[in-house]
Amino acid sequence: MFRGSKLLSLIVVALAVSTSTLLFQTVSGNQIIAPSIMGFDALYVLLLTCAVYFLGGATFSVLPEMTVFAVTMAVMIVASLALFSTLLGAAQNDVMRLILTGVIFATLFRSITSFFQRIIDPNEYAVIAANSYARFNRIETDLLWIAMAVLVATVVVVWRMRHRLDVISLGYAQAVNLGEDPRRATFWILCLIAIFVSVSTALVGPVVFLGLIVVSVARLVTPTPHHSVLLISSALVGAITLVGGQLLMERVFALTTPLSVVIDFVGGCVFLIFLLKGIRR
Amino acid sequence: MIRVQNTSYAVSGTTILSDINLEITQGVVTALVGPNGAGKSTLLSLIARINKAQSGQITVDDLTIGDCDDRDLALRLSILTQDNTMGARLTVRDLVSFGRYPHHRGRATADDLATIETAIDRFDLTELADRYLDDLSGGQKQRAFIAMTFAQNTDYILLDEPLNNLDIAASRHLMPLLHDLCADQGKTIIVVLHDLNYAARYADQLVMMRDGQVVAQGTPKEVLTAQNVSDVFQTEADVRIIDGRPMVIV
Ligand SMILES: Nc1ncnc2c1ncn2[C@@H]1O[C@H](COP(=O)(O)OP(=O)(O)O)[C@@H](O)[C@H]1O
Ligand SMILES: [Mg+2]
Numbered sequence: 001m002f003r004g005s006k007l008l009s010l011i012v013v014a015l016a017v018s019t020s021t022l023l024f025q026t027v028s029g030n031q032i033i034a035p036s037i038m039g040f041d042a043l044y045v046l047l048l049t050c051a052v053y054f055l056g057g058a059t060f061s062v063l064p065e066m067t068v069f070a071v072t073m074a075v076m077i078v079a080s081l082a083l084f085s086t087l088l089g090a091a092q093n094d095v096m097r098l099i100l101t102g103v104i105f106a107t108l109f110r111s112i113t114s115f116f117q118r119i120i121d122p123n124e125y126a127v128i129a130a131n132s133y134a135r136f137n138r139i140e141t142d143l144l145w146i147a148m149a150v151l152v153a154t155v156v157v158v159w160r161m162r163h164r165l166d167v168i169s170l171g172y173a174q175a176v177n178l179g180e181d182p183r184r185a186t187f188w189i190l191c192l193i194a195i196f197v198s199v200s201t202a203l204v205g206p207v208v209f210l211g212l213i214v215v216s217v218a219r220l221v222t223p224t225p226h227h228s229v230l231l232i233s234s235a236l237v238g239a240i241t242l243v244g245g246q247l248l249m250e251r252v253f254a255l256t257t258p259l260s261v262v263i264d265f266v267g268g269c270v271f272l273i274f275l276l277k278g279i280r281r
Numbered sequence: 282m283i284r285v286q287n288t289s290y291a292v293s294g295t296t297i298l299s300d301i302n303l304e305i306t307q308g309v310v311t312a313l314v315g316p317n318g319a320g321k322s323t324l325l326s327l328i329a330r331i332n333k334a335q336s337g338q339i340t341v342d343d344l345t346i347g348d349c350d351d352r353d354l355a356l357r358l359s360i361l362t363q364d365n366t367m368g369a370r371l372t373v374r375d376l377v378s379f380g381r382y383p384h385h386r387g388r389a390t391a392d393d394l395a396t397i398e399t400a401i402d403r404f405d406l407t408e409l410a411d412r413y414l415d416d417l418s419g420g421q422k423q424r425a426f427i428a429m430t431f432a433q434n435t436d437y438i439l440l441d442e443p444l445n446n447l448d449i450a451a452s453r454h455l456m457p458l459l460h461d462l463c464a465d466q467g468k469t470i471i472v473v474l475h476d477l478n479y480a481a482r483y484a485d486q487l488v489m490m491r492d493g494q495v496v497a498q499g500t501p502k503e504v505l506t507a508q509n510v511s512d513v514f515q516t517e518a519d520v521r522i523i524d525g526r527p528m529v530i531v
Contacts (some may be wrong), residue, residue, distance in 0.1 A: 162387075163382070163386060163387030163388075164387075166379075166382075167379065167382055169369045170367060170369060170379065171366070171367060172331070173326075173331050173360075173362045174362075174365075174367075174379075176329070176330060176331050176351070177329060177331075177355065177359055177360050177362075177433075178355055178379060178382045178383055178433075179351045179352040179353075179354065179355025179356070179382070179383045180351065181351055219370075223370065224375075225369040225370065225371050225375055226375075
Protein backbone atom coordinates (compact mmCIF):
# COMPACT_ATOMS: atom_id res chain seq x y z
CA MET A 1 0.00 0.00 0.00
CA PHE A 2 1.44 3.26 -1.08
CA ARG A 3 -1.02 5.99 -0.26
CA GLY A 4 -1.01 9.45 -1.77
CA SER A 5 -0.31 11.19 1.50
CA LYS A 6 2.67 8.98 2.10
CA LEU A 7 4.06 9.73 -1.33
CA LEU A 8 3.54 13.42 -0.70
CA SER A 9 5.29 13.20 2.67
CA LEU A 10 8.28 11.48 1.14
CA ILE A 11 8.54 14.21 -1.49
CA VAL A 12 8.26 16.93 1.16
CA VAL A 13 11.01 15.28 3.18
CA ALA A 14 13.21 14.81 0.12
CA LEU A 15 12.86 18.47 -0.78
CA ALA A 16 13.51 19.67 2.77
CA VAL A 17 16.52 17.44 3.32
CA SER A 18 18.19 18.08 -0.04
CA THR A 19 17.66 21.84 0.06
CA SER A 20 18.84 22.23 3.64
CA THR A 21 21.95 20.19 2.90
CA LEU A 22 22.76 22.25 -0.17
CA LEU A 23 22.24 25.46 1.80
CA PHE A 24 24.46 24.28 4.62
CA GLN A 25 27.22 23.30 2.21
CA THR A 26 26.98 26.71 0.58
CA VAL A 27 27.12 28.65 3.80
CA SER A 28 29.96 26.58 5.27
CA GLY A 29 31.98 26.46 2.04
CA ASN A 30 32.26 22.73 2.51
CA GLN A 31 30.83 20.01 0.33
CA ILE A 32 31.13 17.04 2.66
CA ILE A 33 28.81 18.21 5.36
CA ALA A 34 25.09 18.29 6.08
CA PRO A 35 22.90 19.83 8.79
CA SER A 36 22.22 16.40 10.25
CA ILE A 37 25.94 15.68 10.64
CA MET A 38 26.19 18.96 12.56
CA GLY A 39 23.40 17.85 14.88
CA PHE A 40 20.46 19.92 13.62
CA ASP A 41 18.08 16.94 13.68
CA ALA A 42 19.36 15.83 17.04
CA LEU A 43 18.69 19.32 18.34
CA TYR A 44 15.09 19.08 17.16
CA VAL A 45 14.58 15.76 18.93
CA LEU A 46 16.19 17.21 22.05
CA LEU A 47 13.81 20.15 22.02
CA LEU A 48 10.81 17.82 21.76
CA THR A 49 12.14 15.64 24.55
CA CYS A 50 12.61 18.67 26.78
CA ALA A 51 9.05 19.71 26.06
CA VAL A 52 7.73 16.27 27.07
CA TYR A 53 9.89 16.25 30.18
CA PHE A 54 8.93 19.68 31.42
CA LEU A 55 5.27 19.63 30.38
CA GLY A 56 4.61 16.00 31.13
CA GLY A 57 3.54 13.45 28.53
CA ALA A 58 -0.16 13.89 29.27
CA THR A 59 -0.11 17.66 28.74
CA PHE A 60 2.14 17.27 25.72
CA SER A 61 -0.15 14.75 24.03
CA VAL A 62 -3.20 17.00 24.24
CA LEU A 63 -1.42 20.03 22.81
CA PRO A 64 -2.50 20.74 19.24
CA GLU A 65 0.06 19.32 16.82
CA MET A 66 0.23 22.64 15.00
CA THR A 67 1.16 24.50 18.16
CA VAL A 68 3.88 22.01 19.02
CA PHE A 69 5.26 22.20 15.51
CA ALA A 70 5.24 26.00 15.38
CA VAL A 71 6.80 26.47 18.81
CA THR A 72 9.46 23.81 18.23
CA MET A 73 10.32 25.39 14.91
CA ALA A 74 10.67 28.83 16.47
CA VAL A 75 12.90 27.53 19.26
CA MET A 76 14.83 25.55 16.67
CA ILE A 77 15.59 28.72 14.68
CA VAL A 78 16.81 30.59 17.74
CA ALA A 79 18.90 27.66 18.96
CA SER A 80 20.50 27.08 15.54
CA LEU A 81 21.45 30.73 15.25
CA ALA A 82 22.93 30.75 18.73
CA LEU A 83 24.92 27.57 18.20
CA PHE A 84 25.99 27.75 14.59
CA SER A 85 26.37 31.37 13.53
CA THR A 86 29.62 31.97 15.42
CA LEU A 87 30.93 28.57 14.43
CA LEU A 88 30.42 29.24 10.75
CA GLY A 89 32.22 32.57 10.95
CA ALA A 90 35.22 31.09 12.73
CA ALA A 91 35.51 27.86 10.82
CA GLN A 92 35.21 29.15 7.25
CA ASN A 93 38.52 27.67 6.21
CA ASP A 94 38.76 24.92 8.76
CA VAL A 95 36.80 21.93 7.52
CA MET A 96 38.01 19.50 10.16
CA ARG A 97 37.16 21.85 12.99
CA LEU A 98 33.67 22.33 11.60
CA ILE A 99 33.03 18.60 11.29
CA LEU A 100 34.52 17.82 14.67
CA THR A 101 32.44 20.48 16.39
CA GLY A 102 29.38 19.17 14.58
CA VAL A 103 30.00 15.60 15.67
CA ILE A 104 30.46 16.80 19.24
CA PHE A 105 27.26 18.83 19.09
CA ALA A 106 25.30 15.94 17.62
CA THR A 107 26.60 13.50 20.23
CA LEU A 108 25.91 15.98 23.00
CA PHE A 109 22.33 16.54 21.86
CA ARG A 110 21.72 12.80 21.59
CA SER A 111 23.25 12.15 25.02
CA ILE A 112 21.11 14.80 26.67
CA THR A 113 18.08 13.42 24.87
CA SER A 114 18.71 9.89 26.10
CA PHE A 115 19.40 11.23 29.59
CA PHE A 116 16.00 12.89 29.65
CA GLN A 117 14.39 9.79 28.19
CA ARG A 118 15.85 7.69 30.99
CA ILE A 119 14.52 9.88 33.76
CA ILE A 120 11.15 10.25 32.08
CA ASP A 121 8.19 8.15 33.14
CA PRO A 122 8.13 5.04 30.89
CA ASN A 123 4.58 5.85 29.81
CA GLU A 124 5.64 9.24 28.61
CA TYR A 125 8.65 7.77 26.90
CA ALA A 126 6.46 6.38 24.14
CA VAL A 127 5.58 9.93 23.12
CA ILE A 128 9.18 10.76 22.31
CA ALA A 129 10.36 7.40 21.07
CA ALA A 130 8.26 7.99 18.00
CA ASN A 131 10.23 11.14 17.27
CA SER A 132 13.72 9.84 17.91
CA TYR A 133 14.21 7.49 14.98
CA ALA A 134 13.81 7.85 11.28
CA ARG A 135 10.64 6.15 10.13
CA PHE A 136 9.46 6.13 6.58
CA ASN A 137 6.75 3.53 7.16
CA ARG A 138 4.68 5.36 9.71
CA ILE A 139 4.65 9.03 8.79
CA GLU A 140 2.90 11.75 10.78
CA THR A 141 0.44 12.62 8.05
CA ASP A 142 -1.59 14.87 10.39
CA LEU A 143 1.16 17.41 10.07
CA LEU A 144 1.49 16.97 6.35
CA TRP A 145 -0.56 19.95 5.23
CA ILE A 146 1.03 22.50 7.50
CA ALA A 147 4.47 21.04 6.78
CA MET A 148 3.80 21.34 3.08
CA ALA A 149 2.69 24.94 3.35
CA VAL A 150 5.78 25.86 5.36
CA LEU A 151 7.99 23.98 2.93
CA VAL A 152 6.57 25.65 -0.16
CA ALA A 153 6.96 29.13 1.37
CA THR A 154 10.56 28.40 2.37
CA VAL A 155 11.46 26.90 -0.98
CA VAL A 156 10.15 30.03 -2.69
CA VAL A 157 12.42 32.18 -0.49
CA VAL A 158 15.41 29.96 -1.29
CA TRP A 159 14.66 30.03 -5.00
CA ARG A 160 14.60 33.81 -4.97
CA MET A 161 18.01 33.79 -3.26
CA ARG A 162 19.55 31.46 -5.83
CA HIS A 163 21.91 33.97 -7.41
CA ARG A 164 23.03 35.31 -4.04
CA LEU A 165 23.69 31.72 -2.95
CA ASP A 166 26.02 31.29 -5.94
CA VAL A 167 28.05 34.25 -4.73
CA ILE A 168 28.02 33.18 -1.08
CA SER A 169 29.41 29.78 -2.09
CA LEU A 170 32.55 31.49 -3.40
CA GLY A 171 33.69 32.21 0.15
CA TYR A 172 33.74 35.20 2.45
CA ALA A 173 36.21 37.54 0.74
CA GLN A 174 34.92 36.93 -2.76
CA ALA A 175 31.30 37.42 -1.68
CA VAL A 176 32.21 40.72 -0.07
CA ASN A 177 34.06 41.77 -3.20
CA LEU A 178 30.96 41.08 -5.26
CA GLY A 179 28.79 43.18 -2.98
CA GLU A 180 27.05 40.55 -0.86
CA ASP A 181 27.06 40.54 2.92
CA PRO A 182 28.02 36.99 3.93
CA ARG A 183 27.18 37.54 7.60
CA ARG A 184 23.64 38.61 6.89
CA ALA A 185 23.26 35.82 4.35
CA THR A 186 24.55 33.27 6.87
CA PHE A 187 21.96 34.47 9.38
CA TRP A 188 19.07 34.01 6.96
CA ILE A 189 20.35 30.74 5.56
CA LEU A 190 20.63 29.28 9.08
CA CYS A 191 17.00 30.28 9.71
CA LEU A 192 15.93 28.55 6.50
CA ILE A 193 17.90 25.41 7.38
CA ALA A 194 16.28 25.30 10.81
CA ILE A 195 12.84 25.44 9.17
CA PHE A 196 13.67 22.68 6.68
CA VAL A 197 15.07 20.43 9.40
CA SER A 198 11.97 21.05 11.54
CA VAL A 199 9.73 20.06 8.66
CA SER A 200 11.54 16.85 7.80
CA THR A 201 12.18 15.78 11.39
CA ALA A 202 8.57 16.41 12.37
CA LEU A 203 7.41 14.18 9.53
CA VAL A 204 9.85 11.27 9.60
CA GLY A 205 12.34 11.85 12.41
CA PRO A 206 16.08 12.39 11.97
CA VAL A 207 17.75 11.11 8.81
CA VAL A 208 21.48 11.53 9.16
CA PHE A 209 23.14 10.80 5.84
CA LEU A 210 20.34 11.20 3.30
CA GLY A 211 21.15 14.84 2.48
CA LEU A 212 24.81 14.17 1.98
CA ILE A 213 24.28 11.36 -0.54
CA VAL A 214 21.60 13.25 -2.40
CA VAL A 215 23.53 16.47 -2.83
CA SER A 216 26.75 14.63 -3.69
CA VAL A 217 24.97 12.68 -6.41
CA ALA A 218 23.33 15.87 -7.65
CA ARG A 219 26.75 17.56 -7.89
CA LEU A 220 27.99 14.61 -9.97
CA VAL A 221 24.99 14.70 -12.26
CA THR A 222 25.02 18.48 -12.66
CA PRO A 223 28.56 19.75 -12.03
CA THR A 224 27.87 23.47 -11.82
CA PRO A 225 28.26 26.14 -9.14
CA HIS A 226 24.81 27.53 -9.98
CA HIS A 227 22.08 27.04 -7.43
CA SER A 228 19.39 27.48 -10.08
CA VAL A 229 20.47 24.06 -11.33
CA LEU A 230 21.71 22.46 -8.10
CA LEU A 231 18.49 23.17 -6.17
CA ILE A 232 16.45 21.37 -8.80
CA SER A 233 18.83 18.49 -9.38
CA SER A 234 19.25 17.75 -5.69
CA ALA A 235 15.49 17.92 -5.11
CA LEU A 236 14.94 15.44 -7.95
CA VAL A 237 17.68 13.08 -6.79
CA GLY A 238 16.23 13.31 -3.28
CA ALA A 239 12.71 12.48 -4.40
CA ILE A 240 13.90 9.58 -6.56
CA THR A 241 16.02 8.18 -3.74
CA LEU A 242 13.29 8.33 -1.12
CA VAL A 243 10.28 7.35 -3.18
CA GLY A 244 12.19 4.78 -5.22
CA GLY A 245 13.95 3.42 -2.16
CA GLN A 246 10.73 3.09 -0.22
CA LEU A 247 8.97 1.39 -3.14
CA LEU A 248 11.84 -1.02 -3.49
CA MET A 249 11.80 -1.78 0.22
CA GLU A 250 8.07 -2.40 0.31
CA ARG A 251 7.62 -4.26 -2.97
CA VAL A 252 10.90 -6.10 -3.44
CA PHE A 253 12.37 -6.62 0.01
CA ALA A 254 9.00 -6.76 1.74
CA LEU A 255 10.11 -4.35 4.46
CA THR A 256 12.64 -6.56 6.19
CA THR A 257 15.11 -3.68 6.39
CA PRO A 258 13.94 -0.13 7.09
CA LEU A 259 14.89 2.28 4.31
CA SER A 260 16.51 4.66 6.79
CA VAL A 261 19.03 1.99 7.77
CA VAL A 262 20.04 1.43 4.15
CA ILE A 263 20.31 5.17 3.48
CA ASP A 264 22.37 5.79 6.58
CA PHE A 265 24.65 2.88 5.75
CA VAL A 266 25.30 3.99 2.18
CA GLY A 267 25.47 7.65 3.24
CA GLY A 268 27.87 6.86 6.06
CA CYS A 269 30.19 5.12 3.61
CA VAL A 270 30.01 8.07 1.21
CA PHE A 271 30.81 10.47 4.04
CA LEU A 272 33.79 8.36 5.11
CA ILE A 273 35.14 8.19 1.56
CA PHE A 274 34.88 11.97 1.19
CA LEU A 275 36.53 12.53 4.53
CA LEU A 276 39.45 10.24 3.72
CA LYS A 277 39.82 11.73 0.25
CA GLY A 278 39.80 15.20 1.80
CA ILE A 279 42.52 14.30 4.27
CA ARG A 280 44.77 12.85 1.63
CA ARG A 281 44.43 15.84 -0.68
CA MET B 282 39.96 59.07 -4.63
CA ILE B 283 40.85 56.43 -2.02
CA ARG B 284 41.63 58.16 1.26
CA VAL B 285 42.71 56.35 4.42
CA GLN B 286 42.60 58.48 7.57
CA ASN B 287 43.95 57.66 11.06
CA THR B 288 43.20 54.00 10.47
CA SER B 289 44.32 51.37 12.95
CA TYR B 290 43.66 47.66 13.00
CA ALA B 291 44.38 45.07 15.66
CA VAL B 292 43.65 41.36 16.00
CA SER B 293 43.11 40.14 19.56
CA GLY B 294 45.24 42.90 21.08
CA THR B 295 48.08 42.73 18.55
CA THR B 296 48.39 45.90 16.49
CA ILE B 297 48.72 45.12 12.81
CA LEU B 298 48.22 48.57 11.33
CA SER B 299 48.79 51.71 13.36
CA ASP B 300 47.42 55.09 12.42
CA ILE B 301 47.66 54.86 8.64
CA ASN B 302 47.14 58.06 6.67
CA LEU B 303 47.25 57.68 2.94
CA GLU B 304 45.88 59.25 -0.20
CA ILE B 305 46.08 57.19 -3.37
CA THR B 306 46.82 59.19 -6.51
CA GLN B 307 43.95 59.05 -9.01
CA GLY B 308 44.36 57.45 -12.39
CA VAL B 309 47.71 55.73 -11.90
CA VAL B 310 49.20 52.43 -10.77
CA THR B 311 50.33 52.56 -7.15
CA ALA B 312 52.55 49.72 -5.98
CA LEU B 313 52.43 48.74 -2.33
CA VAL B 314 55.76 47.29 -1.21
CA GLY B 315 57.28 46.19 2.05
CA PRO B 316 58.61 43.10 3.79
CA ASN B 317 56.44 40.08 4.58
CA GLY B 318 54.09 40.84 7.43
CA ALA B 319 54.26 44.61 6.94
CA GLY B 320 50.48 44.78 6.72
CA LYS B 321 49.99 45.27 2.98
CA SER B 322 47.30 42.63 2.60
CA THR B 323 45.61 43.84 5.75
CA LEU B 324 45.49 47.40 4.45
CA LEU B 325 43.90 46.25 1.19
CA SER B 326 41.38 44.12 3.09
CA LEU B 327 40.33 47.18 5.10
CA ILE B 328 39.89 49.30 1.98
CA ALA B 329 37.84 46.50 0.39
CA ARG B 330 35.75 46.08 3.61
CA ILE B 331 36.77 42.43 4.02
CA ASN B 332 38.03 43.33 7.48
CA LYS B 333 36.77 46.19 9.58
CA ALA B 334 39.17 48.74 11.04
CA GLN B 335 38.77 49.51 14.73
CA SER B 336 39.37 53.22 14.25
CA GLY B 337 39.74 55.77 11.50
CA GLN B 338 37.93 56.36 8.27
CA ILE B 339 38.39 55.04 4.74
CA THR B 340 36.62 56.67 1.82
CA VAL B 341 36.39 55.77 -1.86
CA ASP B 342 35.13 58.89 -3.64
CA ASP B 343 31.93 59.74 -1.79
CA LEU B 344 31.51 56.25 -0.30
CA THR B 345 32.58 55.64 3.28
CA ILE B 346 33.67 52.08 3.98
CA GLY B 347 31.40 50.53 6.59
CA ASP B 348 28.52 52.95 5.95
CA CYS B 349 27.97 52.71 2.23
CA ASP B 350 25.92 50.03 0.47
CA ASP B 351 28.05 46.96 -0.28
CA ARG B 352 26.53 46.72 -3.73
CA ASP B 353 27.42 50.30 -4.64
CA LEU B 354 30.98 49.69 -3.57
CA ALA B 355 31.20 46.47 -5.60
CA LEU B 356 30.46 48.55 -8.70
CA ARG B 357 33.19 51.02 -7.79
CA LEU B 358 35.98 48.90 -6.33
CA SER B 359 37.19 45.31 -6.74
CA ILE B 360 39.84 43.28 -4.98
CA LEU B 361 41.87 40.23 -5.86
CA THR B 362 43.02 38.74 -2.57
CA GLN B 363 46.32 37.02 -1.98
CA ASP B 364 45.19 33.45 -1.57
CA ASN B 365 42.17 32.35 -3.50
CA THR B 366 40.75 29.05 -2.41
CA MET B 367 37.26 28.34 -3.68
CA GLY B 368 34.70 26.27 -1.89
CA ALA B 369 32.80 25.67 -5.11
CA ARG B 370 34.10 23.77 -8.12
CA LEU B 371 34.19 26.23 -11.00
CA THR B 372 35.33 26.40 -14.57
CA VAL B 373 37.38 29.36 -15.71
CA ARG B 374 34.35 30.79 -17.51
CA ASP B 375 32.15 30.39 -14.41
CA LEU B 376 34.73 32.30 -12.38
CA VAL B 377 35.19 35.12 -14.84
CA SER B 378 31.39 35.39 -15.18
CA PHE B 379 31.05 36.09 -11.46
CA GLY B 380 32.94 39.31 -12.07
CA ARG B 381 29.80 40.68 -13.71
CA TYR B 382 27.53 39.80 -10.78
CA PRO B 383 27.56 43.28 -9.21
CA HIS B 384 26.31 44.66 -12.52
CA HIS B 385 23.48 42.24 -13.24
CA ARG B 386 22.83 40.50 -9.90
CA GLY B 387 21.88 37.24 -11.52
CA ARG B 388 20.66 37.87 -15.02
CA ALA B 389 23.55 38.44 -17.40
CA THR B 390 22.82 40.67 -20.38
CA ALA B 391 24.45 40.41 -23.80
CA ASP B 392 26.83 43.17 -22.73
CA ASP B 393 27.88 41.17 -19.69
CA LEU B 394 28.55 38.10 -21.81
CA ALA B 395 30.62 40.16 -24.23
CA THR B 396 32.69 41.59 -21.37
CA ILE B 397 33.27 38.08 -20.04
CA GLU B 398 34.54 36.86 -23.40
CA THR B 399 36.78 39.91 -23.74
CA ALA B 400 38.31 39.24 -20.33
CA ILE B 401 38.86 35.57 -21.18
CA ASP B 402 40.52 36.54 -24.41
CA ARG B 403 42.59 39.34 -22.88
CA PHE B 404 44.23 36.96 -20.41
CA ASP B 405 44.82 34.18 -22.88
CA LEU B 406 42.29 31.86 -21.31
CA THR B 407 40.25 30.94 -24.37
CA GLU B 408 41.57 27.40 -24.51
CA LEU B 409 41.21 26.93 -20.77
CA ALA B 410 37.75 28.49 -20.50
CA ASP B 411 35.86 25.26 -19.88
CA ARG B 412 38.47 23.63 -17.65
CA TYR B 413 37.97 23.40 -13.89
CA LEU B 414 40.11 25.69 -11.74
CA ASP B 415 41.20 22.72 -9.63
CA ASP B 416 42.86 21.21 -12.68
CA LEU B 417 44.93 24.26 -13.64
CA SER B 418 48.46 25.27 -12.75
CA GLY B 419 48.99 28.05 -10.20
CA GLY B 420 49.77 30.59 -12.89
CA GLN B 421 46.79 29.68 -15.06
CA LYS B 422 44.52 29.90 -12.05
CA GLN B 423 45.98 33.27 -11.12
CA ARG B 424 45.26 34.54 -14.63
CA ALA B 425 41.66 33.38 -14.33
CA PHE B 426 41.24 35.32 -11.09
CA ILE B 427 42.77 38.42 -12.62
CA ALA B 428 40.41 38.07 -15.58
CA MET B 429 37.48 37.96 -13.17
CA THR B 430 38.62 41.18 -11.52
CA PHE B 431 39.07 42.68 -14.97
CA ALA B 432 35.49 41.66 -15.90
CA GLN B 433 34.17 43.41 -12.81
CA ASN B 434 35.39 46.58 -14.54
CA THR B 435 35.50 48.92 -11.54
CA ASP B 436 37.15 52.35 -11.34
CA TYR B 437 39.32 51.19 -8.45
CA ILE B 438 41.15 47.87 -8.52
CA LEU B 439 43.13 46.34 -5.65
CA LEU B 440 45.44 43.46 -6.53
CA ASP B 441 47.27 41.56 -3.81
CA GLU B 442 50.42 40.01 -5.25
CA PRO B 443 48.90 39.29 -8.67
CA LEU B 444 52.29 38.20 -10.00
CA ASN B 445 52.30 35.19 -7.66
CA ASN B 446 52.83 32.07 -9.75
CA LEU B 447 53.01 34.04 -12.99
CA ASP B 448 55.93 33.41 -15.30
CA ILE B 449 57.93 36.30 -16.72
CA ALA B 450 55.84 36.50 -19.90
CA ALA B 451 52.55 36.66 -18.03
CA SER B 452 53.99 39.20 -15.58
CA ARG B 453 55.31 41.37 -18.38
CA HIS B 454 51.91 41.11 -20.03
CA LEU B 455 49.94 42.03 -16.92
CA MET B 456 51.92 45.03 -15.70
CA PRO B 457 51.68 47.13 -18.90
CA LEU B 458 48.03 46.14 -19.10
CA LEU B 459 47.47 47.68 -15.68
CA HIS B 460 49.27 50.77 -16.84
CA ASP B 461 47.09 51.00 -19.95
CA LEU B 462 43.91 50.55 -17.94
CA CYS B 463 44.87 53.61 -15.93
CA ALA B 464 46.06 55.66 -18.89
CA ASP B 465 43.19 54.81 -21.25
CA GLN B 466 40.24 54.28 -18.92
CA GLY B 467 41.23 56.45 -15.96
CA LYS B 468 41.25 53.56 -13.52
CA THR B 469 43.11 53.71 -10.22
CA ILE B 470 45.00 50.55 -9.31
CA ILE B 471 46.77 49.54 -6.10
CA VAL B 472 48.94 46.50 -6.55
CA VAL B 473 50.97 44.70 -3.91
CA LEU B 474 54.26 43.55 -5.42
CA HIS B 475 56.98 41.62 -3.68
CA ASP B 476 59.44 42.10 -6.51
CA LEU B 477 60.76 45.66 -6.12
CA ASN B 478 61.97 45.77 -9.69
CA TYR B 479 58.50 45.20 -11.11
CA ALA B 480 57.31 48.00 -8.85
CA ALA B 481 60.11 50.30 -9.98
CA ARG B 482 59.62 49.50 -13.63
CA TYR B 483 55.84 49.61 -13.97
CA ALA B 484 54.33 51.61 -11.11
CA ASP B 485 53.73 55.35 -11.22
CA GLN B 486 53.61 55.69 -7.45
CA LEU B 487 55.09 53.63 -4.65
CA VAL B 488 53.91 53.21 -1.07
CA MET B 489 56.41 51.53 1.21
CA MET B 490 55.25 49.90 4.42
CA ARG B 491 56.95 48.37 7.43
CA ASP B 492 55.53 47.09 10.72
CA GLY B 493 52.02 48.33 10.04
CA GLN B 494 53.08 51.83 9.08
CA VAL B 495 53.62 53.74 5.86
CA VAL B 496 57.26 54.78 5.75
CA ALA B 497 57.51 56.37 2.32
CA GLN B 498 55.30 57.44 -0.55
CA GLY B 499 56.19 58.97 -3.90
CA THR B 500 57.55 58.13 -7.32
CA PRO B 501 59.74 55.02 -7.62
CA LYS B 502 62.81 57.22 -7.81
CA GLU B 503 61.91 59.00 -4.58
CA VAL B 504 60.98 55.91 -2.62
CA LEU B 505 63.32 53.23 -3.89
CA THR B 506 66.60 54.54 -2.54
CA ALA B 507 69.39 52.35 -1.24
CA GLN B 508 68.78 53.91 2.17
CA ASN B 509 65.06 53.01 2.22
CA VAL B 510 65.67 49.50 0.94
CA SER B 511 68.24 48.87 3.64
CA ASP B 512 66.08 50.42 6.39
CA VAL B 513 62.84 48.71 5.46
CA PHE B 514 64.01 45.33 4.18
CA GLN B 515 67.07 45.00 6.41
CA THR B 516 69.33 44.06 3.55
CA GLU B 517 72.08 45.99 1.81
CA ALA B 518 71.24 46.08 -1.88
CA ASP B 519 72.69 48.36 -4.50
CA VAL B 520 70.14 50.57 -6.30
CA ARG B 521 71.02 51.88 -9.76
CA ILE B 522 69.12 54.14 -12.08
CA ILE B 523 68.45 52.53 -15.45
CA ASP B 524 66.42 54.38 -18.11
CA GLY B 525 65.39 56.89 -15.49
CA ARG B 526 63.99 54.26 -13.12
CA PRO B 527 65.61 52.71 -10.08
CA MET B 528 66.63 49.06 -10.20
CA VAL B 529 67.60 46.98 -7.22
CA ILE B 530 70.59 44.78 -7.87
CA VAL B 531 69.76 41.44 -6.31
N1 LIG C 1 43.93 36.92 11.20
C1 LIG C 1 45.09 37.30 11.73
N2 LIG C 1 45.32 37.05 13.04
C2 LIG C 1 46.47 37.43 13.62
N3 LIG C 1 47.45 38.05 12.97
C3 LIG C 1 47.29 38.32 11.69
C4 LIG C 1 46.10 37.97 10.99
N4 LIG C 1 46.21 38.36 9.72
C5 LIG C 1 47.42 38.94 9.61
N5 LIG C 1 48.07 38.92 10.77
C6 LIG C 1 49.40 39.48 11.05
O1 LIG C 1 49.40 40.81 10.58
C7 LIG C 1 50.62 41.14 10.01
C8 LIG C 1 50.43 41.70 8.64
O2 LIG C 1 49.96 40.69 7.78
P1 LIG C 1 49.70 40.94 6.22
O3 LIG C 1 48.84 42.14 6.09
O4 LIG C 1 49.23 39.69 5.62
O5 LIG C 1 51.17 41.28 5.71
P2 LIG C 1 51.74 41.40 4.23
O6 LIG C 1 50.62 41.23 3.28
O7 LIG C 1 52.37 42.75 4.19
O8 LIG C 1 52.77 40.32 4.09
C9 LIG C 1 51.49 39.89 10.06
O9 LIG C 1 52.40 40.01 11.11
C10 LIG C 1 50.50 38.78 10.30
O10 LIG C 1 51.10 37.79 11.07
MG1 LIG D 1 50.22 39.79 1.91
